[in-house]
Amino acid sequence: MIYLDHQATTPADARVVEAMAPWWTRDFGNAASRTHVYGWRAEAAVEAARETLARAIGAGDPREIIFTSGATESDNLALQGVAHAARARRGGGDHLVTVATEHPAVLDTARALAREGFAVTELPVDPAGFVDPDAVAHAINERTILVSVLWANNEIGVLQPIEAIAAVCRQRGVLFHSDAAQAVGKVPVDVAAAGVDLLSWTAHKLYGPKGIGALRVRSGRPRVRLAPLLYGGGHENGLRSGTLPVPLIVGFAKAVELALADLEAEADRLIALRSRLLARLRAELDGVLVNGDLERRLPGNLNLRFAGIDADALLAALPEVALSTGSACSSARPEPSSVLRALGLPDAEVRASIRLGLGRSTTSEDVDAAADRIIAAVRVQRAQRPHSA
Numbered sequence: 001m002i003y004l005d006h007q008a009t010t011p012a013d014a015r016v017v018e019a020m021a022p023w024w025t026r027d028f029g030n031a032a033s034r035t036h037v038y039g040w041r042a043e044a045a046v047e048a049a050r051e052t053l054a055r056a057i058g059a060g061d062p063r064e065i066i067f068t069s070g071a072t073e074s075d076n077l078a079l080q081g082v083a084h085a086a087r088a089r090r091g092g093g094d095h096l097v098t099v100a101t102e103h104p105a106v107l108d109t110a111r112a113l114a115r116e117g118f119a120v121t122e123l124p125v126d127p128a129g130f131v132d133p134d135a136v137a138h139a140i141n142e143r144t145i146l147v148s149v150l151w152a153n154n155e156i157g158v159l160q161p162i163e164a165i166a167a168v169c170r171q172r173g174v175l176f177h178s179d180a181a182q183a184v185g186k187v188p189v190d191v192a193a194a195g196v197d198l199l200s201w202t203a204h205k206l207y208g209p210k211g212i213g214a215l216r217v218r219s220g221r222p223r224v225r226l227a228p229l230l231y232g233g234g235h236e237n238g239l240r241s242g243t244l245p246v247p248l249i250v251g252f253a254k255a256v257e258l259a260l261a262d263l264e265a266e267a268d269r270l271i272a273l274r275s276r277l278l279a280r281l282r283a284e285l286d287g288v289l290v291n292g293d294l295e296r297r298l299p300g301n302l303n304l305r306f307a308g309i310d311a312d313a314l315l316a317a318l319p320e321v322a323l324s325t326g327s328a329c330s331s332a333r334p335e336p337s338s339v340l341r342a343l344g345l346p347d348a349e350v351r352a353s354i355r356l357g358l359g360r361s362t363t364s365e366d367v368d369a370a371a372d373r374i375i376a377a378v379r380v381q382r383a384q385r386p387h388s389a
């Protein structure tokens, strides 16, 4: 098998699993236990991890890091938390701005808030996948409480102009949230330099364990007010009650450390592999088109459409290559990708598209073998449907 679906998830790095090992059995304490060494040790490990995560994204204060179960929860806490805190204040505002190509964790949360009575603006993107910072500025009004824009898209890998959008938000006094689940550990992310107030991310997209994520909530003024999703023991500053999963937190920090230590070299390697893959496909096949901008893009991501091809049938003919047609996150819905539709592609072209996600374990041999199989499968399908090739 060749795994080319690294935007869906990544395997935990062996060094991450090793770092987690003692925290399941020997050092199993509850980080909130104050009366014995088991608790103290667990708490020290959590606080060390919090510091690693804060430093990794340029957050000044480790207390800005709130541990969650993953980016889905972080997105929900950011959007619902800001919205519900604003509703509780007189004149608090009730309008959110987001983008048509967001992850469902943001889009569906925004739509749920709209059903509660909040006003939501979903901005379009251009054919390359970018949102225009001027459109964000036009969408903001005196009732706007939050703008949420994905740092790196999970289907097409496109990197949004985060700093320009943050500058607009700061100038208008509106909070800015970004879902950086695909970005942290792959491209430089610095919340202070970029001017991002709230940032979501997750361990399992960067070779850490599944089930642990974080939300960065800026400290200082103007204060970010959030209502919690979960009530209970008051963990995480009262924003996220529940016993902390210490092994997952230790693994998250280890994964972040490893990804950052190697970020530039790994990005260069993945870009070279991606270019090799694209060049090989284009050398052998006509009608291979890239969805989304190829330059301002995650290093390991390609999203291609093959003229006249049905992508589902193509993947079925490639059982030994793990690929997807879009997002695993919305695979419960059989509709064509809403991200590709937002680029303006007609349904037939959306259905001709596949996502290729290269990652840490991908070699040039993998890329060549995958390309050969894709080329053969496309040729077979085009021979069966000569009218559409």
Ligand SMILES: *Cc1c(COP(=O)(O)O)cnc(C)c1O
Binding pocket: 007, 008, 069, 070, 071, 072, 073, 103, 105, 150, 152, 153, 154, 179, 180, 181, 182, 201, 202, 203, 204, 205, 211, 212, 213, 329
């Ligand atoms: C994977 C992903 C999520 C969901 O993260 P989980 O940790 O699986 O909840 C959210 N946003 C983006 C952009 C993602 O790629």
